[in-house]
Amino acid sequence: MLTRSGRFVLSRCSSTVGTGHTTTAPTEDQIQMLLQLCVDRHYISPGQRNTQHFLRGFGCSYGPLGMELKRNLLDQWWHSVTRSRWQVFGINTLNCGEEGAAHGLRMVDSGLLQKVLEQPELSREQLVHEACRLLQKSPSVRKSLLQGALEQFVPSMELVKRKLPFGLAETGLCFQPSDGSGCSAEVTQTSLVWFCSPRTSSQWLDHWTRHRLKWWRKFALNPSGFSSSEVPQEELEESALRGVKIFYNFPWGPESLETLWSRGDTELLDAHRGAHSKLQCRDGRKSVPHVVSVSGNVDRGVKAFLSNSLQQLKRDDGKQKLQQRKALKLHPVLAPVKVALDIGRGATVELRQVCEGLLQEFLEAKISTWPGYLETLPTSVEQLIAKYDEMGVLFTVVISENTLESGLLQVRSRDTTIKETMHVSEIKNFLSRYISAADNL
Amino acid sequence: MLTRSGRFVLSRCSSTVGTGHTTTAPTEDQIQMLLQLCVDRHYISPGQRNTQHFLRGFGCSYGPLGMELKRNLLDQWWHSVTRSRWQVFGINTLNCGEEGAAHGLRMVDSGLLQKVLEQPELSREQLVHEACRLLQKSPSVRKSLLQGALEQFVPSMELVKRKLPFGLAETGLCFQPSDGSGCSAEVTQTSLVWFCSPRTSSQWLDHWTRHRLKWWRKFALNPSGFSSSEVPQEELEESALRGVKIFYNFPWGPESLETLWSRGDTELLDAHRGAHSKLQCRDGRKSVPHVVSVSGNVDRGVKAFLSNSLQQLKRDDGKQKLQQRKALKLHPVLAPVKVALDIGRGATVELRQVCEGLLQEFLEAKISTWPGYLETLPTSVEQLIAKYDEMGVLFTVVISENTLESGLLQVRSRDTTIKETMHVSEIKNFLSRYISAADNL
Numbered sequence: 001m002l003t004r005s006g007r008f009v010l011s012r013c014s015s016t017v018g019t020g021h022t023t024t025a026p027t028e029d030q031i032q033m034l035l036q037l038c039v040d041r042h043y044i045s046p047g048q049r050n051t052q053h054f055l056r057g058f059g060c061s062y063g064p065l066g067m068e069l070k071r072n073l074l075d076q077w078w079h080s081v082t083r084s085r086w087q088v089f090g091i092n093t094l095n096c097g098e099e100g101a102a103h104g105l106r107m108v109d110s111g112l113l114q115k116v117l118e119q120p121e122l123s124r125e126q127l128v129h130e131a132c133r134l135l136q137k138s139p140s141v142r143k144s145l146l147q148g149a150l151e152q153f154v155p156s157m158e159l160v161k162r163k164l165p166f167g168l169a170e171t172g173l174c175f176q177p178s179d180g181s182g183c184s185a186e187v188t189q190t191s192l193v194w195f196c197s198p199r200t201s202s203q204w205l206d207h208w209t210r211h212r213l214k215w216w217r218k219f220a221l222n223p224s225g226f227s228s229s230e231v232p233q234e235e236l237e238e239s240a241l242r243g244v245k246i247f248y249n250f251p252w253g254p255e256s257l258e259t260l261w262s263r264g265d266t267e268l269l270d271a272h273r274g275a276h277s278k279l280q281c282r283d284g285r286k287s288v289p290h291v292v293s294v295s296g297n298v299d300r301g302v303k304a305f306l307s308n309s310l311q312q313l314k315r316d317d318g319k320q321k322l323q324q325r326k327a328l329k330l331h332p333v334l335a336p337v338k339v340a341l342d343i344g345r346g347a348t349v350e351l352r353q354v355c356e357g358l359l360q361e362f363l364e365a366k367i368s369t370w371p372g373y374l375e376t377l378p379t380s381v382e383q384l385i386a387k388y389d390e391m392g393v394l395f396t397v398v399i400s401e402n403t404l405e406s407g408l409l410q411v412r413s414r415d416t417t418i419k420e421t422m423h424v425s426e427i428k429n430f431l432s433r434y435i436s437a438a439d440n441l
Numbered sequence: 442m443l444t445r446s447g448r449f450v451l452s453r454c455s456s457t458v459g460t461g462h463t464t465t466a467p468t469e470d471q472i473q474m475l476l477q478l479c480v481d482r483h484y485i486s487p488g489q490r491n492t493q494h495f496l497r498g499f500g501c502s503y504g505p506l507g508m509e510l511k512r513n514l515l516d517q518w519w520h521s522v523t524r525s526r527w528q529v530f531g532i533n534t535l536n537c538g539e540e541g542a543a544h545g546l547r548m549v550d551s552g553l554l555q556k557v558l559e560q561p562e563l564s565r566e567q568l569v570h571e572a573c574r575l576l577q578k579s580p581s582v583r584k585s586l587l588q589g590a591l592e593q594f595v596p597s598m599e600l601v602k603r604k605l606p607f608g609l610a611e612t613g614l615c616f617q618p619s620d621g622s623g624c625s626a627e628v629t630q631t632s633l634v635w636f637c638s639p640r641t642s643s644q645w646l647d648h649w650t651r652h653r654l655k656w657w658r659k660f661a662l663n664p665s666g667f668s669s670s671e672v673p674q675e676e677l678e679e680s681a682l683r684g685v686k687i688f689y690n691f692p693w694g695p696e697s698l699e700t701l702w703s704r705g706d707t708e709l710l711d712a713h714r715g716a717h718s719k720l721q722c723r724d725g726r727k728s729v730p731h732v733v734s735v736s737g738n739v740d741r742g743v744k745a746f747l748s749n750s751l752q753q754l755k756r757d758d759g760k761q762k763l764q765q766r767k768a769l770k771l772h773p774v775l776a777p778v779k780v781a782l783d784i785g786r787g788a789t790v791e792l793r794q795v796c797e798g799l800l801q802e803f804l805e806a807k808i809s810t811w812p813g814y815l816e817t818l819p820t821s822v823e824q825l826i827a828k829y830d831e832m833g834v835l836f837t838v839v840i841s842e843n844t845l846e847s848g849l850l851q852v853r854s855r856d857t858t859i860k861e862t863m864h865v866s867e868i869k870n871f872l873s874r875y876i877s878a879a880d881n882l
Contacts (some may be wrong), residue, residue, distance in 0.1 A: 020508050045534075047594050053535075058712045061589070063596060064530035067611075071531070083804045086812045089505035090512070093486075094494075095614060095627050108549040109618050110576050124565040131572065133552050148502070155486050155504060161816060170508075173536060173614055186536050259811045363524045371527045375602060 022083045029057065030251045034307055037326060041065060041391045043306065057255060057300030058185035059173070065391060068162045068368065070188070070302050074171055075218075076333060077296070080215050087166040089159060089191065092324070092368050093148030095173060105175050106138040130288035141175045145191035146293055150271035153195065154278060164289055165196035165204065171298070190258075190296040195281070198265070201290035202242060205262045208294050209244045212258055216246060216301075219331040225249045228255075239266040246296075248304035257304060258296035265290055274362030305334060309392070327414060328392035330440035337393045339431055340370040342384055344400035344410075354399050361428050367435065373399070389414055394434075397427060471692045472496065475748055478767060482506060482832045484747065498696060498741030499626035500614070506832060509777030509809065511743050513628070515612055516633050516662075517774060518737070521656050528607040530535060530600060534589030536614060537580035546616050547579040582616045586632035587734055591712035594636065595719060605722045605730055606637035606645065612739070631699075631737040636722070639706070642731035646703045649735050650685045653699055657687060657742075660772040662750045666690045667698075680707040686739075691744035698745060699737035706731055746775060750833065768855060769833035773879035774821065778834045780872055781811040783825055785841035785851075795840050795865070802869050808876065814840070830855055836874070838868060 011040035035051050038044045044054050053060035082088045096107055116122075117129045140146065149168040161164045169192050174277060176185040196204045209228055217223035231243030244329060246258040265279075265288045272279055280286040309330045332338070341353040341358055355373040362369040370393060372423050379387075381398060398410040403424060411427065412419045422430060476492050478633060479485045483504035484572040485495050487655060494501035503511060523529045537548055557563075557571045583589065590609040601607045610633050617626040637645045650669055658664035672684030683703040706720075706729045713720055721727045750771045773779070782799055784792040788797045796814040803810040811834060813825060820828075822839060829837050839851045852868065 012774050017592040042600065044594070045593060051725060059535060061535055061593065062533040064532060067531040070533060079807075083807075086804075086810075086815075088801060090508045092503040092508040092511060094500060094502055096616075105548050106551045107582060107616060108576075108579070110545060110547045110579075110581075111618075113576060114573070117572055124568065127565065127568070131558055132555070135549070138549070138551075140551075142546060152486060152502065152504075155483070159483065159505065164446060172519075175537075175548060177552075301750060319616065359527060363527075366520075366524075369527075374527075 023425075031328075033312075034310060036067070037310065037328070037390055039304060041328070041387075043069065053185070054299075056185070057187075057297055057303060058176075059187050060300045062302075065336040066302065069305070069330070069334055072297060072334045072336065073301055074188070074298055075303070076219070077215070077298070078171065079128065080211075081167075081169050081192050081233070082435075084211065085167070087160060088169050089156060089166070091152050091156070091168050091170050093145070093152060093170060094173070095142055095164045097142065097147065098312065104143065105141040105177050106135060107141055108135065108138045143176060144174055144295060145172060145189055146158075146193060146267070146295070147271065149193035150268050151292070153268060155186040156273065157281065164280045165194060165200070167192050167194040180353060187297040187300075190298055191296075192294040195289040196270075196292060197281075198290045199265075199289060201262045201281045201292055204292045205242055205244065205260055208292060209246075209248055209260055212246055212260070212294060212296075216304075219305060219334055221311070221329050221331075224306075225308050227254075231264070237261060239264055243305045243433070245375060248300075248308070250304070250307055255300060256297075258294065259295045263291040263293055295331065300397075304321075305330060325386055325389065327389035329415060330347065330392040332394055332435055335392045335394050336368060337370045337388075337391060338368050338435060339395045339397055340372045340384075340388050340391075342372040342381070342396060342398050344381065344398050347401070347404070350404055351399050351401075354403060358397070358399075358424070358427065362431070363429055365432055367428070367431050372396075385412060395431065399424075445697065450591075465628060474753075474767075475751060477636065478769070478831055479507070479747060479749065481825055482828075483771070484510065493624070494540055495744060497626070497738075498628075498744060499617075500628050503743075506777040507743065510746070510771070510775055511739060513775045513777065514741055514742055515629070515631070517660070518656070518739070519610070519612065521652075522610050522631075526608070526784045528601060529610050530597060530607070532590065532593050532597070532609050533613070534586070534593065534611060536583055538583065538588065543708050545584065545824075546582040546618050547576060548582055549576065549579045564703050584617060585615055585736060586611045586613055586630055587634060587708070587736065589734070590632060590634035591709050594709060595713065598722065599745070603722045606635060606641070608633050608635040610634075628741075629739040631713050631735075631739055633735040635733040635735070636709075636730040638722075639731045642703045642705075645733045646685065646701055649733060650687075650701055652735075653687055653701070653735060657689075657698065657725045657745075660746060660775055662752070662770050662772075664695055666745075666749050669697075678702060679706075680705055680730075689741075689749070691745070691748055696741060696745075697738075698742055699735065701733065701735045704732040704734055708732065748773060764792050766827055766828035766830065770856060771833040773835055773876055776833045776835050777809060778811045778829075778832060779809050779827050779876060780835045780836045781813045781825075781832075781836055783813040783822070783837060785822065785839050787877060788842070788845070791845055792840050795844060799838070799840075799865070799868065803872070806869055806873055810868070813837075826853060836872065840865075 007418055014025045020120060039046045039051065043066035044050060045061040045063055047174050050060050063248055082090055097331070115133065116127065116134060122130065152168055156168060171188065171190045174187050174189045176187060194208065213228045216226040219347060220226055226246065226248055228244055228246045231245060236243055240261045240263050242262040244260045245256045247254040248257050268291050269288065270280060276288055279288045281289050306328065311327050311329055313325045313327060338363060341355045343355060352373055359369055359371055385396055394414050396412045407424045408421050409424055409427065410419050411422050448719055480487045480492065485491060486502040486504055491501050522533055553574055554572065557568065557575060561790035563571065593609055597607070597609060600734060612629065612631045615628050615630045616749050617628060635649065654667060654669045657667040661667055667683055667687065667689055669687045674684060677684055681702045681704050685701045686697045687699040689698050695765065709720060709732050710729065717729055720729045750768055750769050752768050754766045754768060780803060782796045784796060793814055800810055800812055826837055835855050838852045844850045848865045849862050850865055850868065851860050852863050
């Protein structure tokens with residue numbers, strides 16, 4: 001049996017956020033709306049400073065929903081890259097290195113430095129000397145995951161018996177020095193460093209560009225918001241042969257999510273002090289491989305999918321009354337909460353027991369569940385659904401007196417807005433099937 | 442049909458590593474053996490410095506197998522903590538804070554500091570002043586995940602409508618200042634910060650101790666190596682009411698893996714500048730909650746499971762010849778590689794095709810697979826199996842001419858050492874069932 005709730009229609013005018021179309025609503029309002037929703041619905045933690053971090057595409061303090069979204073995104077990246085070819089191996093390298101750029105970020109023991117600076121018996125010269133020595137001894141902090149992968153090249157060659165191509169994948173925290181604003185940034189990066197023969201590096205760059213763009217679009221509500229473009233010759237990084245960037249077109253302009261470089265062999269040779277013979281691989285002739293690097297910013301990726309999936313809806317309930325509502329239509333595999341469990345009218349104690357049984361069942365099946373029935377403030381089902389739409393919850397399950405009598409419950413879908421009646425014994429399998437079908441698309 | 446390979450028996454004497462029994466073999470040898478195996482089998486990257494990091498229970502550079510083991514361990518921790526009770530929410534906070542201990546680690550832009558130190562026109566006094574100012578402006582780096590969770594207490598209260606108890610879970614990188622050795626350490630930590638009413642905090646400490654100890658033992662080959670013990674009154678951290686540590690008894694002595702503190706409300710009040718009213722929760726009476734913290738070191742956990750699962754076996758092949766072999770009997774859910782695919786004698790091209798088909802099938806079923814058939818050096822099946830046992834691979838599948846004729850292949854189990862014949866169409870489901878059964882134990 002199917003029943004229909006009041007239908008929501010996508011507004012035709014200016015209110016769709018995230019498609020990149022020109023809009024009449026000022027960009028500032030759209031940013032505010034996105035931020036407000038993210039804070040209210042526990043995607044990011046409140047606070048001016050934190051929302052600024054988020055907006056700039058840096059790591060920020062995430063609430064439970066944002067944390068789960070980021071986690072899902074990282075998992076998807078990992079599986080898509082490491083399972084796409086058997087020659088991709090995961091690694092986990094250190095953040096702090098002994099060596100590093102002379103002028104980069106360093107992890108300094110401030111107590112020790114303070115002590116040096118406060119020694120009255122040191123002359124000016126001695127003081128400078130001691131402080132510099134301490135600074136140089138302090139470990140340098142990584143800006144990207146590239147260096148770690150280049151260093152792991154030699155031990156990893158054994159895994160493939162020196163046969164090209166192969167790749168090293170890693171995700172992890174990286175630090176960017178502060179820009180003028182005094183705001184130094186931490187970013188969770190993804191990195192695939194792909195080692196291939198020099199003559200194929202350009203083809204591999206194209207291969208991975210297609211792979212990555214397809215991946216971003218797979219999870220998008222509006223795939224056209226994601227695009228790739230070749231880095232112009234004059235903007236190439238030193239030693240890079242070619243470069244491609246993947247952009248998301250935010251309402252306030254495009255920002256780069258992932259960057260692919262065909263880097264030649266310079267940095268690989270540098271990382272191994274020019275030891276040509278140690279680096280040679282089998283590949284028809286003996287050659288030092290070229291490096292194609294693919295590195296992404298997960299925090300900005302989270303922002304892109306939040307922006308892309310936010311829909312403003314105008315409710316057309318037939319009574320000439322227009323209501324504005326918002327829904328976060330995140331892809332089913334990314335959505336942090338798959339199902340919310342709530343109770344309608346009826347004997348609260350018994351209804352709660354049914355909910356608790358279902359909650360246990362869902363958790364065991366690894367279905368992320370929101371136990372809405374535990375909220376003690378009485379709310380109408382319509383208000384609940386509006387909240388869950390903003391949270392991006394895929395399904396709302398309502399247990400009512402009817403469930404106690406007939407075993408039937410109501411399931412409402414975020415995407416179709418349709419309410420369906422289902423037997424309590426079927427719901428877990430229905431949800432599991434829905435999620436795994438979305439995963440295998 | 443079952444056939445039996447030469448049987449391995451657990452040596453009765455001194456050679457079992459990881460049970461914590463007194464042994465005749467010197468500890469140094471056991472450490473060397475563990476290190477050698479971890480490096481040879483791509484658990485950790487080679488290098489004196491890196492193995493030292495590993496031995497001390499710090500983060501180190503992991504190879505593909507170590508990376509996967511660490512990832513599996515983190516996943517298991519996450520699911521066990523966040524799914525054990527619905528009131529546990531995941532968060533993701535920043536590594537760098539604005540404020541911090543005056544004498545902790547800080548992320549200093551060494552270029553800027555160098556510039557200050559090199560300004561000839563500055564007097565000694567000005568130079569000290571400028572350097573201190575720069576130091577204080579530099580973000581401080583976290584030593585643990587506690588502070589982040591305490592700061593998230595207020596926005597998280599809304600999730601539970603101010604109802605106790607609830608908890609915030611997080612995993613992430615933390616940094617320890619260098620000890621005398623000049624070796625500053627990064628460690629991946631797990632953290633559960635549990636907020637509860639003051640009168641129940643001691644019970645909750647006991648609850649979580651049982652929960653955590655059970656978890657460590659669940660994955661152990663020798664569960665008795667893991668133990669918990671109350672921190673003596675005189676060793677309690679400032680402001681802590683009680684403490685419990687979970688230890689693993691390495692062959693070289695016990696090391697602490699996870700620490701639980703009943704911390705009272707002092708630090709929570711400090712994190713919110715004593716704003717009592719903001720922190721009060723519903724719990725019969727209005728009260729500021731007490732904090733129970735549960736924080737673990739994942740890198741040391743990886744080392745504990747590697748040590749715990751390493752078995753030295755003496756082969757009794759009936760010919761009075763004793764051979765020593767090693768096997769890494771990691772728990773099925775932790776083992777980084779579930780199955781290795783190899784070919785026996787026969788037409789190589791056709792056999793490889795079968796392997797490629799199976800590899801694809803396994804990857805789609807999310808079964809981590811080692812494509813041994815791609816190794817070009819000819820090795821005997823016995824040598825292969827010895828290698829896979831050291832890698833901790835659960836099953837070795839061998840495709841031979843017989844497979845092409847009858848569809849039958851051989852599956853050898855790491856744990857039973859039994860070789861079984863199975864039809865090619867059954868193998869994927871067999872593996873999937875085995876792994877998920879182990880997961881649900």
